[in-house]
Amino acid sequence: MSGGHAELPVAARVRAFEERVIAAGLTSDAELEEILAGVYASASPVNGARMVARAWTDRAYRDRLLADGNAAAAELGFAAGTRGYLLKVVENTAGVHNVIVCTLCSCYPTSLLGPSPTWYKSFAYRSRVVREPRAVLGEFGFELPEDTHIRVWDANSETRYLVLPLPPGSADGLDEDALASLVSRNGLIGTAVR
Amino acid sequence: MARFAAGDRVRARSADHDGHTRLPRYVRGHVGEVVEVRATWSLPDDAVRGISRAEPVYTVRFGAAELWGSGQHSVVLDLWESYLEETL
Numbered sequence: 001m002s003g004g005h006a007e008l009p010v011a012a013r014v015r016a017f018e019e020r021v022i023a024a025g026l027t028s029d030a031e032l033e034e035i036l037a038g039v040y041a042s043a044s045p046v047n048g049a050r051m052v053a054r055a056w057t058d059r060a061y062r063d064r065l066l067a068d069g070n071a072a073a074a075e076l077g078f079a080a081g082t083r084g085y086l087l088k089v090v091e092n093t094a095g096v097h098n099v100i101v102c103t104l105c106s107c108y109p110t111s112l113l114g115p116s117p118t119w120y121k122s123f124a125y126r127s128r129v130v131r132e133p134r135a136v137l138g139e140f141g142f143e144l145p146e147d148t149h150i151r152v153w154d155a156n157s158e159t160r161y162l163v164l165p166l167p168p169g170s171a172d173g174l175d176e177d178a179l180a181s182l183v184s185r186n187g188l189i190g191t192a193v194r
Numbered sequence: 195m196a197r198f199a200a201g202d203r204v205r206a207r208s209a210d211h212d213g214h215t216r217l218p219r220y221v222r223g224h225v226g227e228v229v230e231v232r233a234t235w236s237l238p239d240d241a242v243r244g245i246s247r248a249e250p251v252y253t254v255r256f257g258a259a260e261l262w263g264s265g266q267h268s269v270v271l272d273l274w275e276s277y278l279e280e281t282l
Contacts, residue, residue: 086232131220131258131261131265150267151255151269152267152270153271154269154270154271156271157251157272157273158235159232159253
């Protein structure tokens, strides 16, 4: 969870587990620190936003992104962060809006979206977005047209999802960097328009 | 060999599971449509017991009305073959 949580019972349980695997010779504190530092040093929604901006400006990249998310992430230098899961990019269209959740825990492509927000891990979001997504999006201040179909993707297996939002209506003349700056973490989750 | 194909209607098993599973409770007993055969992955229910058994995993779409009795949206998730049965 974001913020301080050293006093929570789960922190003690995680530490007890770490001590067991270290005692078994499977890893070390130094190695665990190195892995976590490596993940969080580069994990950022800026990465996902770059993939989106490229897809908006390069139709062939957009096609590759939808066909094979891992390969398309690797093209932009994000191969390491997407190892170990299948990255599936889901595209918003005029008629369909996608939103992602992990109802069983909090799975999410951290390297491309940055550390997940606390609400993403909350029971409220996880249980409600599969049942009443329109109401949940409304609480984010995001109102979709009545006739837009909402598709909720539950990351319950080894698949991790990233939403490809709709490009802005007035994208003409904006370069890739400018477009990337318009994309937020919530847009990549589907709780914002982009 | 995958038992189901895109377009097939399938029912998520309703039985309560003894131990770890990736079959969420909210889809159990409900009917959805196979969107695609996603991959072949080790069944988590067995993997957690140290048994490696790979099987087809299907992307399955459920209508909100089927899951909750109302609603227009759909919910899509990946289900291992052991989690599914044919609909009659």
